[in-house]
Amino acid sequence: MLRKRKIDFTLLDNAFVTIADWTRAQQIANGLEIKQLHHRLDEFARRFCPIHGSFGVAYHWSVDQCEYATDIVFKRQADLAAIYGNLTRTAIHTVKPDNIATFLGRKLNAQYEGEMGNRFNIRIAGTRIKHTMGPVSLKLYDKFGLILRIETTVNDLTFFKHYRQVEHRDGTTETKWASRQKTIYSLPALREVLAAANRRYLEFLSTIEDPRNGRDKLDKLSQSVQNEGRSYPGFNFFDCNDEALFHLIARGEFNISGRQNKALRRFLPDKNSGQISRLLKRLRVPGLSKKVGHAYKYYLTHFGKEVIAAGLKLRKLVIIPELAFGNAT
Numbered sequence: 001m002l003r004k005r006k007i008d009f010t011l012l013d014n015a016f017v018t019i020a021d022w023t024r025a026q027q028i029a030n031g032l033e034i035k036q037l038h039h040r041l042d043e044f045a046r047r048f049c050p051i052h053g054s055f056g057v058a059y060h061w062s063v064d065q066c067e068y069a070t071d072i073v074f075k076r077q078a079d080l081a082a083i084y085g086n087l088t089r090t091a092i093h094t095v096k097p098d099n100i101a102t103f104l105g106r107k108l109n110a111q112y113e114g115e116m117g118n119r120f121n122i123r124i125a126g127t128r129i130k131h132t133m134g135p136v137s138l139k140l141y142d143k144f145g146l147i148l149r150i151e152t153t154v155n156d157l158t159f160f161k162h163y164r165q166v167e168h169r170d171g172t173t174e175t176k177w178a179s180r181q182k183t184i185y186s187l188p189a190l191r192e193v194l195a196a197a198n199r200r201y202l203e204f205l206s207t208i209e210d211p212r213n214g215r216d217k218l219d220k221l222s223q224s225v226q227n228e229g230r231s232y233p234g235f236n237f238f239d240c241n242d243e244a245l246f247h248l249i250a251r252g253e254f255n256i257s258g259r260q261n262k263a264l265r266r267f268l269p270d271k272n273s274g275q276i277s278r279l280l281k282r283l284r285v286p287g288l289s290k291k292v293g294h295a296y297k298y299y300l301t302h303f304g305k306e307v308i309a310a311g312l313k314l315r316k317l318v319i320i321p322e323l324a325f326g327n328a329t
Helices: 022-030 036-048 051-055 079-095 097-104 183-206 211-222 240-249 252-257 261-267 271-283 302-325
Strands: 009-012 015-019 066-073 115-121 126-132 138-145 146-156 162-167 173-179 226-228 229-232 289-292 297-300
Touching: 015 022, 015 066, 015 146, 036 051, 036 183, 051 302, 066 183, 079 115, 079 126, 079 138, 079 183, 097 115, 097 126, 097 183, 138 183, 146 183, 173 240, 211 302, 252 297, 261 271, 271 289, 271 297, 297 302
Parallel strands: none
Antiparallel strands: 009 015, 066 146, 115 126, 126 138, 138 146, 162 173, 226 229, 289 297
């Protein structure tokens, strides 16, 4: 169809990695004509299974399984690789049964008796996570390191309900919420349902924090910095002197009135004014601290408060207890 419309593309397996006009391609996909599909299936039946014509009957075309995928295409493999591991690890641990039901447009209640769960698979092609609710599954995996694919698969269309006219055996009709029919004419409406499930899952994934930001901040804190011909070493939370400095500058009174050389010397009696000035400079160069006005007062920046609080908490609540109570080897 894209070739017929003269739209250039690159296809790997069953995935597009480039399309000259993505918007137009999506419009073409959304414009599937079920009557044309029905006509083509009837042609295949007449060609390969002509026996039905002898009985004067026609085939009824139904859907046994349906899949709908949403692909996010990256220009570089490195960009997807940087976030993919964190996305899969976080999703497999945080997605709960009620989340799965919400993705699929359902509400989980005590009457539901089907199976639900998450599964992490390692395949030749890579890793995949799969969330299931009865006959429906929602998967996340990468293709060729360039495409993040979200795919919803339904093995029983009656899982989804909609408001429609129901014809009873006695010939009467009633409009009510009923299971979706398995006919191919349910495909357009089903596409909207499955696309909405993919979109809800994608919205959930978009709330997962990207750890690269935290790693960049840690690198900025720990690496040495050159400024005006002088080198200032980075900070180390495992160094007792750096830890003492962080505890000092995080004191409440300094956050209110700022820090001055003279005030710091009261808490660091072993250091002279020049050494304190170098410490203040060391805090300013990577952006942990800033100078306000012309009063030589220094305050922690938002970045400084963030990394110092996180580092001290990590050391106190995680690292030290782990070392103290961990099993000796």
